[in-house]
Amino acid sequence: RKEVEQDPGPFNVPEGATVAFNCTYSNSASQSFFWYRQDCRKEPKLLMSVYSSGNEDGRFTAQLNRASQYISLLIRDSKLSDSATYLCVVKGASKIIFGSGTRLSIRP
Amino acid sequence: GAGVSQSPSNKVTEKGKDVELRCDPISGHTALYWYRQSLGQGLEFLIYFQGNSAPDKSGLPSDRFSAERTGGSVSTLTIQRTQQEDSAVYLCASSLRHGQGIRKETQYFGPGTRLLVL
Numbered sequence: 001r002k003e004v005e006q007d008p009g010p011f012n013v014p015e016g017a018t019v020a021f022n023c024t025y026s027n028s029a030s031q032s033f034f035w036y037r038q039d040c041r042k043e044p045k046l047l048m049s050v051y052s053s054g055n056e057d058g059r060f061t062a063q064l065n066r067a068s069q070y071i072s073l074l075i076r077d078s079k080l081s082d083s084a085t086y087l088c089v090v091k092g093a094s095k096i097i098f099g100s101g102t103r104l105s106i107r108p
Numbered sequence: 109g110a111g112v113s114q115s116p117s118n119k120v121t122e123k124g125k126d127v128e129l130r131c132d133p134i135s136g137h138t139a140l141y142w143y144r145q146s147l148g149q150g151l152e153f154l155i156y157f158q159g160n161s162a163p164d165k166s167g168l169p170s171d172r173f174s175a176e177r178t179g180g181s182v183s184t185l186t187i188q189r190t191q192q193e194d195s196a197v198y199l200c201a202s203s204l205r206h207g208q209g210i211r212k213e214t215q216y217f218g219p220g221t222r223l224l225v226l
Contacts (some may be wrong), residue, residue, distance in 0.1 A: 011184075014208070021124055034213075034214075043199060043217035043219055043220055044151065044217050045216065045217065046215065046216075049214065087150065087151065091213065092147050094143065094156075094163045094164040095153065095164060096153045096165070097153060098150050098151035098152075098153065098157065099150060100149065100150030101150050
């Protein structure tokens with residue numbers, strides 16, 4: 001079993017739709033969680049950190065469920081510019097694991 | 109301000125040769141990370157430095173890979189006797205500090221070095 005697992009997608013949704021991704025992790029001692037975004041042939045960039053109580057940044061909402069060991073990302077009112085690969089990141093004391101990413105494609 | 113820079117941006121080499129990849133982190137960032145990403149794949153964590161020390165080298169794929177960081181700034185990733193399966197994009201990232209809470213752990217990535225081993 002991979003340490004961090006994501007549905008690779010692709011998710012193909014119409015503009016304006018709400019879409020959600022989950023990411024599961026296996027190490028219960030994991031300490032920090034993030035969502036990064038990667039556009040084609042570009043480097044990853046931080047989308048948002050994931051706080052224990054959940055957090056929202058505009059159209060994006062991140063949640064952490066330590067009991068079930070998953071994090072989620074919700075995108076509301078999706079835009080064409082949201083098309084990208086979304087990477088889940090789980091950090092421990094000495095290790096950082098990136099998920100393989102979920103591809104999202106927003107269609108007009 | 110300057111971001112993370114990496115050099116070379118592209119490297120083509122022959123199987124069996126050694127290559128050296130360089131990363132200049134953001135000034136003031138004490139943590140530095142190396143990853144590699146094969147075509148269409150996720151990021152594979154290789155190693156990280158907090159200051160000049162690398163607490164965990166277990167992510168390096170083989171003993172042909174080594175990394176060092178001197179002066180708490182620039183880091184080099186060396187691949188000896190390159191193999192075709194080493195072909196990938198090697199990404200470097202830096203953060204203020206590792207393990208000091210989310211706000212200091214945000215990683216900023218360089219543009220990567222695209223390595224092709226023929």
